[in-house]
Amino acid sequence: MNALYRLLCVFTICLLLGATSTDVLAKNSLPRSSSKSRASNAPSVYMIDNFLDGDYTTTREWFSFGNVKLSVIPNQDKETYLSKYALQLTGQAQQWYVGGIGQYLGLEAGHFTHLKLVIKGNGLNSGYLRIELFDDDNRNAKVDINQDTGMPSADDKFVHSILVDWEGWRVVTVPITQFGDSNPGVGDDSYNPYQIAGSAGLLQIQIIVTTAKDPMGGVEMLIDQIKLVKM
DSSP, X not given: OHHHHHHHHHHHHHHHHHHHHHHHHHHHHHHHHHHHHHHHHSOSEEEEEOOTTSOSSSSSOOEEEETOEEEEEEOOOOOTTOOSEEEEEEEEOBTTEEEEXXXXXEEOOTTOOEEEEEEEEESTTOEEEEEEEEEOSSSSSSOOBOTTTSSBSSSOEEEEEEEEOXXXXXXXXXXXXXXXXXXXXXXXXXXOOOOOTTOXXXXXXXXXXXXXXXXXXXXXXXXXXXXXXXX
């Protein structure tokens, strides 16, 4: 009888442990499963902007900061990968920094593998473009900024810099894996732009413009066809 009782106890404990383990596994696996399911039905390209509307505040709304000036101008070049218009970035630097532009996205973006854009440079030392991606770690659908540091207080910021040192147009393709966490210790330090558990996914993109040679110099560049792609 005692042996049977012990056997029943062991069997019951095993069942309980098995149920607990299964529940934990299910909870941990649900986001991945949901993300994979959404990714299988998701488009392979998300056009952030190609400026076809001839504006930067209508179809896609860009904001700007610092000394950078924006204008959408007709493309005079005939490359097949260009659209009808491009975004012109100009401005005068203050200690290398010119300014930047940004766009709110709120996008399920975990399945995209690369960021792709077209850039027109003016030769050697045209300037730097630092691309910044923000994901929503605290699930409030906005980038919270620490007023003391000017940095995100709860969300990750992943960055990649491009030295524009060429003349004319060039298609630039950047693997998402080349973006680095620029604010370790804030957020969860992982690039996870999934719209799960209340997260808005990939919250925002920003493009920061700096000079490459003269700390007080000027910049002039064109960008077009900014997109996220799955390759």
